[in-house]
Amino acid sequence: xxxxxxxxxxxxxxxxxxxxxxxxxxxxxxxxxxxxxxxxxxxxxxxxxxxxxxxxxxxxxxxxxxxxxxxxxxxxxxxxxxxxxxxxxxxxxxxxxxxxxxxxxxxxxxxxxxxxxxxxxxxxxxxxxxxxxxxxxxxxxxxxxxxxxxxxxxxxxxxxxxxxxxxxxxxxxxxxxxxxxxxxxxxxxxxxxxxxxxxxxxxxxxxxxxxxxxxxxxxxxxxxxxxxxxxxxxxxxxxxxxxxxxxxxxxxxxxxxxxxxxxxxxxxxxxxxxxxxxxxxxxxxxxxxxxxxxxxxxxxxxxxxxxxxxxxxxxxxxxxxxxxxxxxxxxxxxxxxxxxxxxxxxxxxxxxxxxxxxxxxxxxxxx
Numbered sequence: 001x002x003x004x005x006x007x008x009x010x011x012x013x014x015x016x017x018x019x020x021x022x023x024x025x026x027x028x029x030x031x032x033x034x035x036x037x038x039x040x041x042x043x044x045x046x047x048x049x050x051x052x053x054x055x056x057x058x059x060x061x062x063x064x065x066x067x068x069x070x071x072x073x074x075x076x077x078x079x080x081x082x083x084x085x086x087x088x089x090x091x092x093x094x095x096x097x098x099x100x101x102x103x104x105x106x107x108x109x110x111x112x113x114x115x116x117x118x119x120x121x122x123x124x125x126x127x128x129x130x131x132x133x134x135x136x137x138x139x140x141x142x143x144x145x146x147x148x149x150x151x152x153x154x155x156x157x158x159x160x161x162x163x164x165x166x167x168x169x170x171x172x173x174x175x176x177x178x179x180x181x182x183x184x185x186x187x188x189x190x191x192x193x194x195x196x197x198x199x200x201x202x203x204x205x206x207x208x209x210x211x212x213x214x215x216x217x218x219x220x221x222x223x224x225x226x227x228x229x230x231x232x233x234x235x236x237x238x239x240x241x242x243x244x245x246x247x248x249x250x251x252x253x254x255x256x257x258x259x260x261x262x263x264x265x266x267x268x269x270x271x272x273x274x275x276x277x278x279x280x281x282x283x284x285x286x287x288x289x290x291x292x293x294x295x296x297x298x299x300x301x302x303x304x305x306x307x308x309x310x311x312x313x314x315x316x317x318x319x320x321x322x323x324x325x326x327x328x329x330x331x332x333x334x335x336x337x338x339x340x341x342x343x344x345x346x347x348x349x350x351x352x353x354x355x356x357x358x359x360x361x362x363x364x365x366x367x
Contacts, residue, residue: 031065033064033160039102039103042106044156052096071148081114085117086098089128098117189316192313197241197263206334208332210332215279251283254287
């Protein structure tokens, strides 16, 4: 099974899981929906109603904002003027009202029609007509279209939820689910920041980024080498753990989720070392029992594990590793310089010394 497919499985598990309501602190996190649309596209008209419903009804516990992007398609010759009309109305604070009229009357978007809509909205007609021909607003539409083309857009509606792209006219419930899922992802990521998965000073000049599978038998000797290096360079080296469970280790995914659940409560390293020492006992009940042994609330731990609350944290590391060409583990990056497999203590020291020497040389050159 490829790493990409494994990532999809992780995300699918997240989508299937239940979630607790967001905490008050998490409610301040904002989900941004960026919609590229064409006023002459019938699918855009359908999706526009969904977006407007989201704006009016909202999503419980989530602050969601909508950013409109103009993307008139070449197959719709009347679209550019309609977009110009929306912007012209926006100059007088009536963008969304004109947006609604344009989608409600897609077959009537000639210049005279647009002026009538402006009158209906109580706009200053002379100003509206002037803005309807404004080169500045035309350039804004062109800029939006160029932005969409750079993102690879080929059809409308296309929209992004916090940067994650989707196409097509979804239902309100489908869009709401995407917004909720993104909110849960943000919440989980904020509860398991990098500093909870690291050892050593934050300002250490050398970072050892450690991609590992906690069920892999070679992860334990790898971390033992990292520990030796940390003891040698306590003020100059930081270890940053990254999740990279492999598909052929059936209990690895759950073990990593459990480790992230412990991390959210500040006990990642103790829990990870337990897993490395008990790789044959990684059933769900074993992981929950260990949480209790560490003084964590085992009932809450079990609930979060059942919900796959931190699956997104594992998936984020898997995705990042896959983008960097990682296919197996362990992999260690020494300030970005890659080492595959378990390095010897001497080899890792050599890499660290090389980085420190380069920094000393760079500092010596400074005036």
